[in-house]
Amino acid sequence: MTYLDAIAALADPTRRVIIDRLRSGPLPVGAIAKGMDISRPAVSQHLRVLSDAGLLTVTPEGNRRLYAIAPEGVDALRRYLDTLWDDALAAFARAATEKAKENKDD
């Protein structure tokens, strides 16, 4: 049930910016914060939330810490949305056929 935290984590625009910066590959905290209009500690806190949600992995590299997108975390979210998608389509189709039946009864 880790996808619950993943959705909440992705809800913040700043955190989506961070995720976007990591799309091309792992980065240390400083590089992520560079050019963003919030302080480095704020970025650190966001990174904490994202990794707690299973969306990022951390690998200490000497002095620094490299953050990278965790494919499994993203996949958990995708699976949740897939079931939602399936149910939505099924409900949609069912409502459509019931509507057609109604009209026939007129």
Add this chain to the structure above:
Amino acid sequence: MTYLDAIAALADPTRRVIIDRLRSGPLPVGAIAKGMDISRPAVSQHLRVLSDAGLLTVTPEGNRRLYAIAPEGVDALRRYLDTLWDDALAAFARAATEKAKENKDD
């Protein structure tokens, strides 16, 4: 870019409960609020957020208003996560090969 609001909308646990109640088909507001531990107006406000985000459709039916999951809204989110997934996998593979090259140099 409607998926941005969709993520924020799904971030709230109460709204996910509402979505889950609609998985089996459209429901009026009263039926959704029934059994939930918040007031009906609160449910109304959540429904507003969800439909603004493109996740729900509303169809007035005489006295009531039927809310249903909008497949297109869910799909927008799925597409966003798909691109994220692709980038994450690519970055992961790239990091792995670079790591292997590093080890070879030792």
Add this chain to the structure above:
DNA sequence: ACTTACCGTAAGTCATGACTTACCTAGATG
């Protein structure tokens, strides 16, 4: 027509969380 469901909106309260600055620890470097 009067009343009774059904539902959205307004205004106000209160908690959550996204920032800030200040501080501290752990590796790299001279």
Add this chain to the structure above:
DNA sequence: CATCTAGGTAAGTCATGACTTACGGTAAGT
């Protein structure tokens, strides 16, 4: 060993948003 860089943590501030009650408006039933 001294210092500098990289980065996590603590405490406090402030805005956002999730509730509440109160109210208004429209369709159905009598």
